[in-house]
Amino acid sequence: MISLSSYLFISFTLFVAGIAVMIARKNIIAMMLGIELILNSAALNFAAYTRFINNNLEGHLMSLFIIVIAAAEAAVGLAIVIRFFQIKETIHIDDAAQLQS
Amino acid sequence: MEYTISTIAPIVLLPFFAFVINAFIVKRFTTLAVIISCASIVGSFFYAARVFFDFLNVFSADYYIHKTFTWFDLSYGSFPFKMDMGIYIDNMTATMLFMVTGVASLIHIFSTYYMHDDKRYGRFFVYLSLFTSAMLALVLSENLISVFIFWELMGFCSYSLIGFYYEKEGAGNASMKAFMTTRVGDVFFLLGILAIWSVVGSVSFVDIYQAIGMGKFNGLYALGIPLATFAGFSVFMGTIGKSAQFPLQVWLPDAMFGPTPCSALIHAATMVAAGVYLSLRCYPLMEAGHLTTFIAYIGGITAFGAATIALVQTDIKAVLAYSTISQLGYMVLGVGVGSYNAAFMHLITHAVFKACLFLSAGSVIHSLHDHHTHAHVQEMPRMGGLKSKMPYTFLAMLFCTLAIAGIPFFSGFVSKDRILGDALLMALDNKVYWVPAVLGFGGALLTAFYMFRMMFLTFFGEPRDKELFDHTKKETLSWNRNLPLLILSLFTLGAFYSGSLTGQGFIKVAGEKYEWFQTLIEKPNLLKFNNKESQAFGFASNPSSETFQKSKYDSNHGLSAEKAHHVHHVHHIGALISIVIAFSGVFIAAMMYFWRSWNPGFWVSLFSRWYRALQNKYYFDDLYIKGFIQKGLLPLNNFLAFVDMGIYDRYAVDGWEKVNRVMFTMAKWFDNIIVDTVAVDGTGASVRFFNVILRTIQSGKIQFYFIMIILVLTGYIWTLNI
Numbered sequence: 001m002i003s004l005s006s007y008l009f010i011s012f013t014l015f016v017a018g019i020a021v022m023i024a025r026k027n028i029i030a031m032m033l034g035i036e037l038i039l040n041s042a043a044l045n046f047a048a049y050t051r052f053i054n055n056n057l058e059g060h061l062m063s064l065f066i067i068v069i070a071a072a073e074a075a076v077g078l079a080i081v082i083r084f085f086q087i088k089e090t091i092h093i094d095d096a097a098q099l100q101s
Numbered sequence: 102m103e104y105t106i107s108t109i110a111p112i113v114l115l116p117f118f119a120f121v122i123n124a125f126i127v128k129r130f131t132t133l134a135v136i137i138s139c140a141s142i143v144g145s146f147f148y149a150a151r152v153f154f155d156f157l158n159v160f161s162a163d164y165y166i167h168k169t170f171t172w173f174d175l176s177y178g179s180f181p182f183k184m185d186m187g188i189y190i191d192n193m194t195a196t197m198l199f200m201v202t203g204v205a206s207l208i209h210i211f212s213t214y215y216m217h218d219d220k221r222y223g224r225f226f227v228y229l230s231l232f233t234s235a236m237l238a239l240v241l242s243e244n245l246i247s248v249f250i251f252w253e254l255m256g257f258c259s260y261s262l263i264g265f266y267y268e269k270e271g272a273g274n275a276s277m278k279a280f281m282t283t284r285v286g287d288v289f290f291l292l293g294i295l296a297i298w299s300v301v302g303s304v305s306f307v308d309i310y311q312a313i314g315m316g317k318f319n320g321l322y323a324l325g326i327p328l329a330t331f332a333g334f335s336v337f338m339g340t341i342g343k344s345a346q347f348p349l350q351v352w353l354p355d356a357m358f359g360p361t362p363c364s365a366l367i368h369a370a371t372m373v374a375a376g377v378y379l380s381l382r383c384y385p386l387m388e389a390g391h392l393t394t395f396i397a398y399i400g401g402i403t404a405f406g407a408a409t410i411a412l413v414q415t416d417i418k419a420v421l422a423y424s425t426i427s428q429l430g431y432m433v434l435g436v437g438v439g440s441y442n443a444a445f446m447h448l449i450t451h452a453v454f455k456a457c458l459f460l461s462a463g464s465v466i467h468s469l470h471d472h473h474t475h476a477h478v479q480e481m482p483r484m485g486g487l488k489s490k491m492p493y494t495f496l497a498m499l500f501c502t503l504a505i506a507g508i509p510f511f512s513g514f515v516s517k518d519r520i521l522g523d524a525l526l527m528a529l530d531n532k533v534y535w536v537p538a539v540l541g542f543g544g545a546l547l548t549a550f551y552m553f554r555m556m557f558l559t560f561f562g563e564p565r566d567k568e569l570f571d572h573t574k575k576e577t578l579s580w581n582r583n584l585p586l587l588i589l590s591l592f593t594l595g596a597f598y599s600g601s602l603t604g605q606g607f608i609k610v611a612g613e614k615y616e617w618f619q620t621l622i623e624k625p626n627l628l629k630f631n632n633k634e635s636q637a638f639g640f641a642s643n644p645s646s647e648t649f650q651k652s653k654y655d656s657n658h659g660l661s662a663e664k665a666h667h668v669h670h671v672h673h674i675g676a677l678i679s680i681v682i683a684f685s686g687v688f689i690a691a692m693m694y695f696w697r698s699w700n701p702g703f704w705v706s707l708f709s710r711w712y713r714a715l716q717n718k719y720y721f722d723d724l725y726i727k728g729f730i731q732k733g734l735l736p737l738n739n740f741l742a743f744v745d746m747g748i749y750d751r752y753a754v755d756g757w758e759k760v761n762r763v764m765f766t767m768a769k770w771f772d773n774i775i776v777d778t779v780a781v782d783g784t785g786a787s788v789r790f791f792n793v794i795l796r797t798i799q800s801g802k803i804q805f806y807f808i809m810i811i812l813v814l815t816g817y818i819w820t821l822n823i
Contacts, residue, residue: 097801
């Protein structure tokens with residue numbers, strides 16, 4: 001029997017990996033991949049907790065929401081990236097620093 | 102008519118609104134302003150006539166209407182401080198209202214003739230309206246404070262009317278003199294009001310009568326003087342100032358600097374009448390203060406002294422002015438000898454004939470126009486023989502002169518004779534009263550003399566200034582010149598005041614005839630005086646049969662038959678003496694100025710020192726100017742100026758400047774160091790300092806922000822766990 005802690009461990013691993021990607025990579029698309037990993041870890045957490053504690057479908061429902069939000073976020077993020085690339089001809093994150101005084 | 106404050110108010114408010122409206126429109130619509138003034142006073146006259154005849158219908162001596170409303174109420178705990186305003190109408194008030202509005206209406210109408218060519222034609226009517234409304238309000242007042250308010254308002258109006266020709270030399274000084282002299286009396290009057298308030302707790306006439314009747318003044322002393330005497334004296338000082346009695350008479354002769362109709366108003370209906378009216382109103386107080394002897398002396402001295410000065414005046418208005426002072430002296434003498442009724446009667450009759458005399462004098466002066474100086478002539482040495490030029494004015498003036506001289510069948514005889522009769526009666530009782538009585542009879546002789554001297558000099562004989570006489574137009578009848586004179590001279594007949602010529606009255610009650618004046622006007626009966634808020638109107642609630650018993654002349658006034666007989670006897674003797682005196686005065690005047698058998702110059706040279714004294718008005722002006730003002734008030738003034746400039750200004754004001762300088766230095770230091778450097782600049786510096794630290798956080802590196810977020814969240818969760 002796979003216990004809750006195993007799910008949580010995998011979720012934690014995904015989360016840390018996502019954070020690491022977000023911090024380490026300078027490529028905006030790679031950073032968005034990191035965000036997807038973080039969202040997925042959260043979705044996994046929901047599913048796991050609802051399965052082992054409440055044993056109903058609320059967590060699953062929430063996971064579905066998260067997937068939809070992730071898709072929408074990816075669409076918006078990619079659109080920003082494309083626009084950014086058209087202006088700057090690069091997708092290096094450090095070039096997006098106009099707000100710095 | 103139901104008598105309430107609002108139904109009585111139009112008597113005062115009509116002239117007052119005329120004043121308010123005219124004050125705004127007088128510059129552009131002069132004629133309209135004049136019409137408004139005249140119409141309002143005539144309307145007021147009809148109102149007053151209504152009141153007067155209603156009171157005549159009731160025909161009861163102690164009937165009165167008293168209505169009040171609270172002006173302000175500052176009572177605190179047991180300390181009463183409440184002021185009422187309202188109306189107090191008894192027979193005296195009603196008669197005064199009738200007289201004031203009537204005389205004032207006629208003066209208004211005459212003014213449209215006299216002032217028509219004046220460049221300040223409209224403004225004169227503005228003042229007249231205010232003056233009349235102030236007098237009416239004073240007459241209606243139910244307490245001393247409101248009397249005082251309108252008293253002062255009249256003082257202001259007389260000030261502006263006397264100084265009406267302010268470009269004329271002396272007019273400004275005369276108006277100032279009138280105002281300041283009456284102020285002297287007013288200060289005492291105010292003191293008297295305060296004294297009364299301290300005892301009675303109210304200044305309403307009704308409360309005062311009641312308090313005197315209950316003996317509230319008994320045993321109260323201020324500085325060793327009985328409080329009733331103090332209060333009565335102070336109030337009487339107000340009368341002395343306003344009615345130009347002996348020590349303060351100096352202002353009235355100078356009041357002739359004003360236009361002649363305004364002199365008529367001041368000398369007859371309003372200003373000087375107010376003083377006597379006040380002392381009549383406060384008569385119980387004078388009696389309670391044992392002031393009657395003093396008052397009689399003041400009245401006698403004034404009546405005689407002013408008459409002597411009038412002997413030598415050459416200005417026609419000056420003669421009339423001094424005769425006013427003299428006649429006011431008679432009224433005060435009447436108050437002093439206790440002939441309340443006769444004093445008030447003389448006030449009314451004098452108002453009528455003096456207004457007529459002044460208007461006639463105005464008519465004469467207005468016609469005499471000097472073509473060299475372009476001024477009106479009022480010097481009698483330049484007149485003479487004017488009878489043929491102005492027959493109607495002459496007739497009116499003759500009637501009034503007969504009245505003032507005390508010729509039988511004229512009003513002046515009726516009233517003056519009764520005052521003198523009472524004075525004689527008092528003198529027989531008490532030797533102290535001989536002086537005022539003799540002065541009164543002597544004054545009557547002089548009055549007859551100088552009034553007829555004026556008549557003879559003005560209207561009879563040869564014209565002394567031929568050129569002036571030839572330039573004078575013959576009088577043609579015109580309504581606004583002759584109608585007022587006609588009406589006023591008609592009312593100089595004694596029958597209007599004393600009933601019919603046979604001594605029986607016009608008014609018939611229960612089959613008997615009564616003289617209305619003597620029956621209606623009575624001293625307030627203090628014992629019966631209870632403060633009734635209002636009395637129902639009419640016979641039924643006020644049984645008049647009872648009140649007739651108290652009338653002095655119709656019944657025996659509570660005296661025994663023997664005593665009453667004595668009173669009648671003395672009055673007959675007094676009347677006989679009066680008649681003899683009056684005719685001998687007229688005879689002497691005729692001998693000197695009509696037949697010219699006696700040379701006046703001989704008498705002048707015989708009494709040359711007295712003549713000079715009379716021409717200088719007994720040196721009263723010199724005494725006041727050189728004595729009081731230059732010796733007393735001017736040094737005081739200089740001393741006060743020294744205190745003000747040398748001490749207050751130098752030490753207090755300039756010293757305060759030094760204090761301010763020190764405080765200014767301190768404030769400047771505080772401002773510079775604390776406020777500016779520390780607070781204002783310090784804020785900026787701290788912002789700059791923290792800016793240096795905080796700006797390093799905003800690096801523009803998104804991943805750095807992200808790390809910060811992670812760290813903060815981690816730290817947050819970590820602290821939650823602990």
